[in-house]
Amino acid sequence: MSVISEESVRGRSLFKDIAADDEDLQPTEMESLCMNCHHNGTTRLLLTKIPFFREVILSSFSCPDCGWADTEVQSAGQIQEQGVCYTLQVRSKRDLDREVVKADSATTRIPELEFEIPPFTQKGSLSTVEGLLDRAVAGLQQDQPGRRAADPEVADKIDAFIHKLQKLKDVEHAFTVVIEDPSGNSFVENPAAPQKDEALTVSRFRRSVQQDVQLGIRAEGDTDPDPEPAGDDLDTMRNEVLVFNTNCPECNAQASTNMKLVQIPHFKEVVIMATNCDSCGHRTNEVKSGGATEELGTKVTLHITDPSDMTRDLLKSETCSVLIPELDFELGMAALGGKFTTLEGLLKDIKDLIVSKNPFVCGDSTSSDRVQKLMEFGEKLDKIIAGEMDVHIVLDDPVGNSYLQNVYAPDSDPEMTVEKYTRTFEQNEDLGLNDMKTEGYQEGN
Structure with missing residues (x-):
């Protein structure tokens, strides 16, 4: 043992x-x-x-x-800062083979059948989409003998519904599987990674007070919002580096986290948090906006024309997506978290996430075609860093808290465009901001 x-x-x-x-x-x-x-x-x-x-x-x-x-x-991780909702359009039998991590706090829905599995009614599972359907069928069949003896009519209706669930595995018609998890710890596989998955939509949301209570991170009856920092505390944070003890997320040894408020020129104030572990050498840095949510979203597009562009400072918030249109690549919101780094640092972090630290690249856990596809993607990122590929980098942040350095400031940058846009109702819904609609904003925009 x-x-x-x-x-x-x-x-x-x-x-x-x-x-x-x-x-x-x-x-x-x-x-x-x-x-x-x-x-x-x-x-x-x-x-x-x-x-x-x-x-x-x-x-x-x-x-x-x-x-x-x-x-x-x-x-094995902590409850995430935001909940997550995966919406999968099942269009073929291949979609039934997608791996799914379903936490016990997740709600599973199939809208076409008006079927829902409430949170905390099943244990967490590592399965596939087909496995979720089989588990739902097994749960409904479990008490059928007793129902058939007590109420044959109800049992017949459940038998008919079980048949509908089983027929979904034939995928004669497309259907939708929604997994909504306030803990943020559920997951649905994207087999097309690193490319965007056209059949899968991932959105983040702020938990309600009731969901915080269900997860045990807020006491029942506690509805008070987090207090705003006092003025003296903010002044202290601006002038000092605050240090507090934490555990390393990699090896669980004791480590120190440094936190400081930093003013980014021509932008805004942000909070930078860095953790260094002396035991295993693991290092992380995380950035959070120090200001309020902007009224408009921001899309920053940079045309990379010279290797010196790699030295530009870059702030990526947790709500920011990163796109490289020439590679048909999109890094979704919350991936990599918030970061204050350089453009080169961001591209290297993307390569680490997709290629270097990807278990699918080593051992026998994947096909040779997938390994080759990921390795080719890594080589293209290396060429971008070296200035050998003509591409555009797009930072799309619906909250407007991301930034890319303009090296010509205060003049305009000939290779960079900054576009402001009004968030859609769906974006506000995902971000929990529908009570913050801007002037002239209407549902359905």
Whole structure:
């Protein structure tokens, strides 16, 4: 039986990429009580990473006496700052094979059947779209013998509905699967990565007070908003670097996070937070806007004409999408979080996310075609950084809190355009800003 040692916790990551040649990647086994027959069975835990997502804990239980088995997936990360909603248009049987991480706090809906699985009624799972349908069918069939004896008419109606769910797997007609998770820890695979997935829409939203209470991050009856920082506190943050103790998100060792308010020239004030871990060397930096949400969204487009463009300062907020039209590439909101870096730094971070740190590139966890596709994408990013490709970089931020340095300031930049636009109703809905409509804004714009 393997155990989680102190060395695993301090100084290196518990969560490893799945690879066939990694002999150390073995599940942790422990004896535990079977809740069906009350004899001892075996629980297996595997700590791993989901590509383009985050760390998860996979667990399975099996009992040799009664044969009962169970599986579960739990997020190993913290509750995210925003909830997430995945809307998938299932158009072919290939879409049924997409991997899905469904947290126990997620709601699953199929609008065409007016079917909904409420939050906290199922354990978290790592499955596929087809697996979600099978699990829903199994849940409905579970109590059918009792229903058939007590109320045959209701049982017949549920049988008819089960048949409709099963027919969805034939994909004779397109249907929609919606997974809405206020914790932000659910996930639906994009098999076209790094390209945009035309069948999948991902949106972020602010949790309601009720959802905070359900997740246990707000006390019941506590509806007061977070207090605004006092004036003296803001002055202190502007003049000093604040340091507080945290745990490293990679190895869980004690680390320090530095925080400071910084005024970006010709833009606004932002909060920069940097964490450095002395144990494993992991470093992160995160940027949050220090000002209010802008009335208009901002789209910044830079035509890269010289390698010196790579040194431009860049602020990417959590609500900003990054597009490279020539590569048909789009990095969605919240990916990579908020960053204050250079254009070169952003492109290197994108390469790390999509290629270098992608478990699909190593081992036998993917096809050679996907590996080749990702490696070619990485090579194109290298050419952009070297100034060998003629491309445009687009920062699209509906909240208007992103920025790209104008090296000609205060004059206009001949290779850069900045476009202001009014958010649509759907964008305001995703961002939780429908109570902040701008003058002249109407629903449906």
